[in-house]
Amino acid sequence: MEFETVIGLEIHAQMKTKSKIFCGCSTTFGAPPNTHTCPVCLGMPGSLPVLNRQVVENGIKLALATGLAINRENRFARKNYFYPDLPKGYQISQFELPIAEHGRLEIEVAGQKKTIGITRAHMEEDAGKLVHDDLEPNSYVDLNRTGTPLLEIVSEPDLRSPEEAVAYLKKLHGIVRYLDICDGNMQEGSFRCDANISLRPKGQEELGTRTELKNMNSFRNVQLALEYEERRQRDVLLDGGSVTQATLLWNPDANRTEAMRGKEEAHDYRYFPDPDLVPIHIDEEWIERVQAGLPELAGERQQRFMADLGLPEDVAAILTSSRDLADFFEQVCAAYDNPKKVSNFIATELLREYSPEQINACPVSAQQLAALLQMVEKKTISGKIAKTVFADMLASGDDPEKIVKEKGLVQMSDEANSSPLSARSLQPIQSRPSSSGRARPRSWVSLSAS
Template structure:
């Protein structure tokens, strides 16, 4: 029996506000435990929350960026459950009246484009954090994160593979980062994802029993966890067993999912309108003010890179995957007006050296890379020498001109000097010279290699080819 996979994602994006959603406590990451708290976020008796307006601004911007409906009237609710990291015994969130609904984003997997629906987005507060002792059967509670503003983004069950889920997750993260409303740091927990997954026989419309996956803190973990859960559910169904509706944790060390608890339904949380917060009313002027602040978004920038810089769609998609990388490319192109060459270097040499690290930590500034490639275009150094220079720049952060001067790497383009070496190489290799004259053009690679060896890679390759042809045919 063939099964169809059905996946929906719930993304929690921590919003880049200086203070929490309902109080003035700092949201800065890394402070000592329980030092960024107050009676409001600790849920002390008699306190009243006050909504942070910037949280609403950010939610509206994300709604506009995903072609969603902004609800002019929305309301906070209490989600009731008991857990050690939830000091109030409930989470202030939104339920039946969220701020954003009915959006869409476009993803691309294996050259196929697909539109993924967004059911809703709602504002809510984060819970605290449990820290488990590695040596004693103890857990500690850090409430610094309590009250940090989140935007929960819930997709339609439109995803059909782990690869589509990862592509959707990356697209949402890119939009949030372009808008500068979330830093997207999965390791620090400011961008988190839960996945709902079920299988159904191919052709059936009714959904199967779903499980929820948690504890996935990287794109690779999301794909791995979904692939494992698909296999697990398929094996159960083929054996005639039922899939239990439950919440699972992904264990990256064992590469498997592990049961956490039974999956709750909405009624288990006993939602009701929050009596301490008035409804949020938004007018069209507020929406238009936010629309005016929207930057160029990833899909728009990708199309501009294709049309203006004449880049292939694949290159443009990679370069616009993050705002910082796209900015890096455009700054480099201002110095070296050869977009394809800049693109090739960023996608091969630069990204390989970064090894997955963010472009922000790159020691080579975009202007420096542009200057290096301009030296290649001008014939000052060869492409091969440029790679040597680039490696030195990555280690030291020095300008390319400084590295070239210090290591005496200026390309040899003096025709008289090169001609003498070329003649010497041809005279020393009569058999290869005869092969070339008999039409074996591949021998030219041997001759150029010998020249590069003698000049330590500094010979102008274009001039070298011309001179060898001149001497061999003369």
């Protein structure tokens, strides 16, 4: 029997705000445990939440970038459940009236384009974090993350393979980074993904029993976890068994999923409107103001690079895979107007050392790289020497002119290289009679300086 894989993703993007969603506590990562807390995020009696306006604006930006319909009125709800890192005993989220719903995202896998539906995007607060010590029987609670603003983006079950899921995840990851509403750091947990996966016989409309996968902190882990669970469910079904609905953790060390708990449904959380927060009204003026400040997104930028600069599609896609990289490329081109040479050097040399997301960590500025390429253009140095100079620039941060001068790497022109001896060495020796009386043929010889 052949099965069809059905996958839907729930993505939690932590907002790039200085303070939490309902209080003024800092959202800085890596602070000592329980130092960024207050009565509001700790759920102390009598404390009242106050909504962070920037979180709403970030939600509007995401909606505009993904074609989501913005609900002019949306409300917060309490999601009730008990967990040690949830001090209030409920999480403030959105349920019936989220900030936006019914969007779409186009992905490309193996040269085939496909549109993936987005069910909704809603604002919510994050929970705290449990810290486990294998050497002790105790678990510790760090509540610094409690109240950190999140946008949860829920896809339709339109993904049919782990490859499609990763392509969708990467596309959304790029969008939130381009919009500058999330730093996208998966290792620190600011961009997290839960995946729902099920299998059904090919041709069947009804969805199979799904499992939810958690603890996937990289694109690679998302793909590995989905591939493993896909195989596991197929084996269970082929053996005549049934899949049990559950929440599973991905264990990257053992390369397998492990049971965490039974899968909850919406009714298990007993959602009801939060009485401490008034409804949010979003008018057209607010939306227009946010839209006016939107940056050029990756897809639009890629098309412009292809149309205006004549770059190939694959090169333009690489350069626009990160907003920082695309900005860097355009800054270099502003100082050295040769997009093809700039893109070639970035693709072959710069991206060998820094990923598109790490470009801001590169010690070589756009102006310095432009100066290096201009030196090649003027034949001050060769292309081969430029690669050596660039390596020194990465190590020291020095200007290319300084490195070339200090190391004596200036390329001499043919005219500068010529001398009476070298000129004379290229002169033909006039024919003269040989001992046999015959004329010697004209020949070219190279005279050494010795």
